[in-house]
Amino acid sequence: MARPELFDPVLADLDERIRAALRAADLPEVDPELEKPKIAEHGDWATTAALRLAKPAKRNPREIAQLIVDHLQVSDVIEEVSIAGPGFVNLRFAHRYHEDLVRRVLAAGDDYGRTSKAEPRTVNVEFVSANPTGPLHVGAGRWAATGDAIAALIEAAGDRVTREYYVNDAGEQIRRFGESIVLVATDQELGEAHYRGRAIGEVADTLRATHGDELFTVPPDGGGVEPHDGQPIEPDTDEAAGGDPRVDAAIAAHVGVLGVEVMRQRIEAVLHEMGVDYDRWFSEREGLHETGAIDATVQQLRDRGVAYDADGALFLRTTDHGDDKDRVLVRSDGRPTYFAADCAYLRDKASRADQLFYLLGADHHGYVARLKAAAACLGIAPDDVEIRIGQLVNLLRDGQPVRMSKRAGETIDLDEVVEEVGTDVVRYHFLRQGLDTTVDFDLAVVARQSMDNPVYYVQYAHARINSLLRAADERGFAHGSVDDADLSLLVHPAEMELMTAMAGLPLTVAEAAELRATQRLARYAEDLAATFHRFYTECRILAPADATDEERAAAEAVGRARYHLAVAARQVLANALGLLRVRAPERM
């Protein structure tokens, strides 16, 4: 778990002093495990060391707490040390701490909340990777928002990130996809196994526009057959491999490849619209099949002695690493399986990154064991392969399920939803909920601009600060620089609460990154917004229009301090939203 003392020099010092007190009191040295009390009255930080020492030291925890306090020499940033409850040692900051914090935030600017690491790792974050045989559905929006935000969090926590999309553009499905396009383009009926839906027709139209009708009727190499005597050309089909008897296999394959690229671009466009931009679109066909990487990987697995032949097929011994059964790498007919491509891809990525992160939907949870086992078989440390499973999305409208089946017209694609409600709403809705919970995405609820959408609450706080600062400028409010402001005047409970909340961003970011828990940051932003709204309600910056000169003069010094506090709050809010890739608007 992220440690608070790593993000704050004052806490680092405090941590060390508590350890020193334990030594001085002849107590076993345990980690102080500084934590934030839930209740503000208990102070700013607390240590539970005394509670945890009770057993080994065989003493009453309150006595131990007293010993700690007796030997603890705190710096003057700590104003109060007290013992409470069963043996908590509570610590309260002097006001100076909060004043420094405001200055720290303003000095750090956009970097406030980010941390650097002495030895950053390169983390490959793969997410979405939906088959490019159809448009993204709403559920994929969850992986887009979450994967992207997790990537941003990992970066903010000091590591390097590559965002990657694995394009499944090889194999059986591409031929079938090609056949589907050809059949639709030539007004023939689709078979049972074909892709259907509006998108197929759109791809067909796009291809017709760029390549002409011959694309669907003439094999890419010309077919070697000239039409003659008005006889239709017999398609050179591949029914043995499951091909449709009406479609030439070479045409299907060619159209499939072109169609996939059209679809991939559409996917790229909607993801871009959602603020998600990949560093790499990894083509299975180009990157693994055409380079021979699959064959090389299969050979390597043979050489490592982790593969064996049985029933004419080649199996990988994944059961040696916790899988339920060994997996087929090469079928008995000699074709490599999709799993073999997975292994090759794993190997490729491992050569480019220190850590491989996969975000998968719950419908893929069966992959976890075999993927981790495959990594182990390849000699990749299983700890360097992290697979997170997210639960699925229920698409609703007014509480009623919207069918997400493949049938034409019934699906609602991600681009339509993004168009309808906007990217901030879509992203935030997914990001504020944990990966382990099933998300209900109700189009009717999500379209409402109210507190049904907390994103507006947070954005409103940010817009409100901007409005406030604009009003100050318009009235010629002389705020001066923060160095000249007397921040010691910020003693109102709402001001204290706001400063305490702002101090929490770095730790929240670190924890959210570590746990891959975007909702932590979203909830933090909501809490901070609420704290600001309270401050706004209770603490005026500008004197009322009808104030007397005397009143105005009295309020001026504290107003200046509050002005800088508001600027700092805006910065923290903007940074939190920025990591979620949600806009922080100046007006709304």
Add this chain to the structure above:
RNA sequence: GCCCCCGUAGCUCAGUGGAUAGAGCACCGGCCUCCGGAGCCGGAAGCGUAGGUUCGAUUCCUACCGGGGGUACCA
């Protein structure tokens, strides 16, 4: 059958060993001569059940009950 996830307020969700379990929505009652009421303040309301581990359990373990998903020489 086996595997994974979930069960917290009427509803949607936070809270991965600490003190008095938190928000929003909905409901009830207050707050604008003044910087944006998309706001603020107050009220009522909850950890599925039964055991176990621990000084301490919503949190960890086991069983059970409910809900969701997965279990291919498919891609």
